Amino acid sequence: MSIAARTPHTGGTRTAGCLRLLTFPFRTAHRLFRPNRYDRIRDPAITAAQVARTAVGGVATVWLIRSYPLQESAADVAKDQVLELLLSAGVLIVAGPVAVACFVLSARPPARAVYVRRLSGPAGAFAALLGSAAALWFLLLGGAAQVTETAGGVPFVGVLASMAGVVFGVPFIAAAVVLSVHYSFRVGDVCEVLPPLLSPVLVWSLFVFQALDGSPVAAPQAVEALFATGPPLSVSLLSAWELQRLRTRHRLTIRRALGRSSALAS
Template identity: 30%
Template sequence: MSFGGPYNPYPPPPGPQNGGPYPPPPPYVPPQPPPPYGYPPHPSPYGHPPHAPYVPPQPQPPTTLMGSLRSLRDAEWPPLHVLLRAGRARIHGCVWALALFPCTAMMTWPLMAGYVFARSARSQAHRLFPPRGHRRIEDPDVVRVARLRAWTAAVMSVLLLVMYGKPEDFSEAQQQYMMRIAVTPPLLLLSAPVVIAFLFRMASPQTKAQMRPRLRAAGRSALFYVGAVTAVPLLFVAITLAEDNMSTNPNGGFPWVQLALTLPIFWVLFFLVFATGPAVRTGFNSAGVHAALPALLTGVLVWEFALISLAAGGLPPGPPVVQILAVLAGPASVTAVVRWELHRLRTRYGVVLRA
């Protein structure tokens, strides 16, 4: 009787085969140390080596212009010496020599200095106002509906201007858009404390104790932004006074004073450019005070913007029914989305106003 034929899955029993001697014992294999994390490698039934450890995919450099701009917007800007060292291998030496000529150095050196100022202001602005920190609870369904509502409102506004608008209505719409951009930061600074006071009054003592340190952090960042906005006209006034002093005293060293006052202006302007967008989205970091604060603040601001637009530009073009619908449809739709968001926060995440 024989075992272990080519189609027999059972191994032969221990002992002599067909009356022969016993087979030699298998060679001794010393025990191996356990692999990392205590999981032995899974042996392959086909004789292949065990699977290699999983390596997460590394982010690839962007290959399109929009991808490069998005990466430059989100990632940290490298220092100037790192940027120049990285471009040394990709830029021809003649270009570097051309950049150092006296006739072109008047352009390259200010660009390098501007990059240093912009990088410093951007780092400080994103440290105070994180670009991705505008909501404590990010609901994808709410974000999708709010984005759809915004695009629908934009399309309806364009259609209203195309159907009933006059040439001067287009310029007035552009002026109202620029006015809204300019009015948003001060209006937010005035509205956020009112909404926060409402939430703070309705909160329980335990919730108030949790809100206080976040309120202090939001107040410090708001004061820093207000100080930056106030510093710009003050620096211009200081330059004007220095010019007047220079006209009366020619040896007053005005060029150095002008340079010492002009450089901070550029830094503050760069800071305001990079900080205004995140500050408006985060409500000057007040969004971290309470999970329902962004929704409530959005509902308050949209009605304030509607009243300001009505007072500044009057009714939109079209028949009376279309005018009334154009004025009320936008704030009413935003209010409906806000109520739905508050409902989802209460039912799905346990966020209530009176707690």
């Protein structure tokens, strides 16, 4: 047997280990914020339509920015996008619990008990995002000193803890915000009709914000109006189609989900 055959190949293992370490915050966020109820309805057509709508919106936005002069710097445009994402998460933090509470309270027994048992997914997503944001804020505001004091005054313990918290927390929170908006804080784990009911509330709330903020490009009014109303209208139409498909393909309606018809899809 040759030396090369006897020598273990560790380069690929090290690379895979580094990649797993770098992607750990994103994989953790994906596990926490993606709906994963085992018996949830998974319709490939609905998923494909959502992906297509997102792709078309992204391409249209790039075209708009490249076709017309910016009215503000590229950095300001990027800040507006981040602010819009944070605003989306903020709207869902308020509207999500209200919508879920109204839905669960409106359900009749035994449907109500089914939905109460399913609240752990959305509640865990809320707790993970708010808790991680609070922990990162604590570390950035001098939490290392308190960690050092707790560790018996050993300085490097607080520094290492703060570094580890920031290195993990920043990408985790970034991924968590994106995924929480995309999956509406896992309300689909409670019932499949909730995401298409909640999505229009989110996009029309953002429409008001964008109308007050103004367009970032110097485009004709007709183009600005199209790009301002296109996202909320397309999401609303997609949500209506999704509810229609849940009714026709999976026999799940809002009334049936609330236990107000002869059958309940649990």
